[in-house]
């Protein structure tokens with residue numbers, strides 16, 4: 001059994017649709033006969049081409065003005081849902097996605113199921129999430145009919161193009177976002193970024209409190225990542241300590257990563273960290289405590305001091321190159 | 322200035338979680354103030370100070386009249402609290418919770434700003450704050466890592482994937498703050514003593530006209546399966562004797578990463 005109409009709230013950075021959006025559209029294609037996307041922004045044509053390539057046939061475009069896109073979008077989405085009655089609207093569990101699903105849920109007076117990472121339609125739409133830091137999996141369903149509103153964590157599905165042509169663009173108007181549109185973006189600031197993105201890199205090296213000091217992050221974590229042409233991340237302990245920016249945090253309240261190799265340096269392996277990286281293909285851990293929980297999921301564990309192991313490792317890799 | 326802070330009282334995260342037979346969260350022992358909300362409380366106290374006066378009111382929803390977490394936040398310096406509490410609140414989802422909290426904001430009266438955390442430590446749906454704003458018909462400035470108030474406007478730095486956006490709205494508004502925005506103060510002994518006598522206005526869902534909209538009734542979902550996540554197998558582990566790095570090199574070579 002499949003659903004008839006599955007919608008996806010599509011997000012883009014500039015004119016590039018986010019990978020997490022494409023993952024969700026790919027899933028929508030599997031569980032629904034037709035897939036439509038809703039987008040709030042000014043790059044409608046370019047977004048239509050990209051979401052079309054992954055299987056969406058219609059793109060509804062909302063102009064958020066200077067407002068926060070997700071918050072303005074909700075008014076448009078609610079209007080569209082009342083008009084077209086899709087079976088489900090899927091959102092990415094991202095900053096704007098959360099704004100959009102929260103406000104849509106109130107406008108439609110529908111509960112929203114959040115942090116999903118499985119979706120099946122075989123026996124009515126079933127949504128899977130994890131609780132207790134990823135230790136326990138829970139499946140849930142709506143108890144009544146009506147539109148399903150579901151938030152999906154990035155990296156839950158793999159994005160695969162369907163080879164479709166550009167989605168046809170429908171401009172949405174006539175909705176009123178009210179004071180939700182009053183939160184205006186005055187200025188954008190982008191932190192300088194070198195190397196691949198954390199969520200997309202084949203190799204991710206993360207540092208935790210065990211690296212000892214803020215000054216050690218660059219020579220140990222960044223340098224090893226650089227030597228492996230990878231990205232660098234962090235545990236929350238060192239984000240909260242102010243050693244590195246929040247954008248680098250991996251885990252329940254940070255990013256979810258799924259690289260070919262994840263290297264954890266001086267990270268104990270709290271469940272809230274593991275939930276963001278345990279689906280990596282291969283995990284390597286260096287920790288001086290042989291009993292650290294990170295070793296419970298590591299394919300290769302080195303019980304040792306990061307200050308000794310890592311510099312030697314970087315040296316050896318450089319000598320090979 | 323009147324600032325309201327959403328304060329969730331949660332089971333101690335240091336104690337492993339468990340579910341009851343009906344799939345609700347087991348809530349045993351004294352609940353504590355969700356650490357994520359301690360940032361909101363601190364931020365509220367600082368903003369009121371900077372504004373040259375005003376008051377901080379806490380709002381919370383809990384099923385069984387819990388106040389232990391509220392007392393911690395009162396001890397930090399908040400003046401009073403509104404607690405929505407009755408057994409009907411048990412099993413509330415994010416929307417039901419937001420409805421109760423939005424009514425609590427109205428009950429607190431004359432509010433300029435509502436602060437919440439971006440997500441709670443136990444539920445982490447991350448939708449309650451924007452839902453409250455929508456119910457109140459207010460703008461929501463979410464994921465703030467810096468908050469300033471001047472001339473009847475609130476300006477924040479909003480966390481984004483790439484850095485941050487500067488976002489502004491006029492008051493009244495809701496702001497959700499990320500962890501680490503400010504350094505929460507420890508309650509002083511005097512604060513703890515004073516907190517015992519600060520007013521906590523306890524009201525039921527019915528008092529707020531929310532019959533049937535909170536708790537399991539409002540959640541409109543059924544749990545169809547609960548099971549333990551598949552465990553990932555541990556691989557090999559070596560004591561570093563000075564050559565540990567070679568094991569890593571070999572492993573990476575095998576994967577053709579180097």
Ligand SMILES: Cc1cc2nc3c(=O)[nH]c(=O)nc-3n(C[C@H](O)[C@H](O)[C@H](O)COP(=O)(O)OP(=O)(O)OC[C@H]3O[C@@H](n4cnc5c(N)ncnc54)[C@H](O)[C@@H]3O)c2cc1C
Pocket residue numbers: 207208209210211212234235236237238249250251252253254255265266267268269270271272273276286287288289292304305306307334441442443
């Ligand atoms: C609601 C909630 C959400 C959370 N979300 C996240 C999240 O998204 N991401 C996240 O990471 N955490 C999160 N946490 C925090 C998490 O519970 C842990 O506190 C955190 O992950 C610990 O970080 P750490 O491993 O760096 O530090 P610690 O737990 O302090 O571990 C440091 C490790 O370094 C080792 N070490 C020390 N010195 C050396 C050395 N010289 N060489 C090698 N090893 C050494 C130690 O043996 C230890 O194992 C969350 C917590 C809560 C309650």
Ligand SMILES: Nc1ncnc2c1ncn2[C@@H]1O[C@H](COP(=O)(O)O)[C@@H](O)[C@H]1O
Pocket residue numbers: 327328329330355357358380381382383415418422436437438439440441442444445446447448449450
């Ligand atoms: N029961 C509650 N009582 C008070 N505040 C709450 C409650 N539930 C959620 N909140 C607030 O909303 C934030 C986000 O919660 P959540 O959407 O559940 O992740 C929390 O960090 C609190 O600030």
